[in-house]
Amino acid sequence: MAWVPLSRVRTHRTHGEVIGLRAVRDHMALRPLPETPYVVTQRHLRPVGKDCLVAFAGNLYSVPARQVRPRQLVEVRATKPQVMLHATIADTDGSTLLAAHPRAVGKGVRVVDEKHWDGLPDGKNRRVTTGDIVPQPRHEAPLGEEAGPLQALLTRAAAVSIQVGRRPLSVYDELTGTRPFTTAPTKKESS
Template identity: 35%
Template structure:
């Protein structure tokens, strides 16, 4: 059965003008199956089915693990799983193992070169840093354009699906577009599993992301890591050339600043050992596709209310926003690469380096410009006060005085 992740891939191939026969060859499916799914507008909703477990099903993880360790002898693995309770035969085991076997075991590898703009390769590297006296693991996202060897590097706190999608967005911005095809190893965020025929079962959300931006997904064949040798070499180059240069850093954001300087001043302007041309010069020959301008939902955003002091709390730290958003609900997005972004709706209103310890205050002074500090009020202009006119003073006298004045007036007559 075609999985929902493959549904988006099939429709994307058809949009590019590929024939049903070609799509069937690329996907390893029957043409009737491809035609059936092209006639559907939406993938089928998941329906739980009660399936009967085969005799080998409880032991498949063990078999895969033993093959990853290098044991490809079916008889040896048969003896081991029989000791664990397997009751089936060797034929079932061999059929299961066949898609995971390398078809050619050779010490030599034929180098595969791609056309400009056709392919990019992606992988993660793992690095350990001293984080406040304790070891902490960081993850290096590396994308390499296969034709030019132009490289993008970004350090993150994890390698989850949301982080992977965010890194793709920033890599596309750095390169100025994307390629026709993206090659991955068997990372679980991209390839959920493989079916009985060895075909990849794509992560549905990541497949929708690829279809949204118009690139096709391909994965390395199991145990053939050399098929993505360009990005493997890129990670090795990061480890040998960039990492020894890092003596100290103030946070993941600062580490990425140093990485960007190294990309622009060293990695992408050196004479490449294989092409003998600077990657940045070949990059101008890449025919990269512009990305879909419509945003793809990237990560979960966390709702927060802006306090009276124009701050929002996130993971025991506080970050400033412009004062006009005081009292409103905003959304915090952690890019896991040392940056915190704060949105009001779909509008980015603030961006900060992520605090490296708890209880920190991270502010941008421009967010408070124009805000009158609390407790300080404008001094009013002097205002004259109207008062009642005072009554004249009255001199009080004894009445005998008036009688004396009257007697004197009579005598004068």
């Protein structure tokens, strides 16, 4: 505290003014603080996973499955208490907000709103889309002579009956004219 009065009477070497007089002028120019605090927000682009989760700061946050697609980029706007996920393109009413979650504490936390997973495949059937697409029935060729080898490979039941030849790898070495893998001779063996 003894140093402050001594420094305020000195002339500053850069601007050439007395430090105390310059401080009074600067304080008079300051305005009052705004009523709403300035919010510091981190902004990042992150891809959406197949499970509609977005990774940010070592944690996972959910987005609505019906509003995004896998690998779509979303904007993460993170404040100290909250993580907001926004689409990069506004929808018809101009809104970009997809989800807002409280910020997770620690690492490896999943912050999920269960309603966001409505429309995701549940794994009980072969459906892999999130839209309202009706899966078409698979038409398989009848097994037998009229089914070609490609169709037989594509049909699981027929693939079991395909005979596969087994032979030692040395057969391939003979066909290509290469000798089998051996280790390089040491100096004692070569002399």
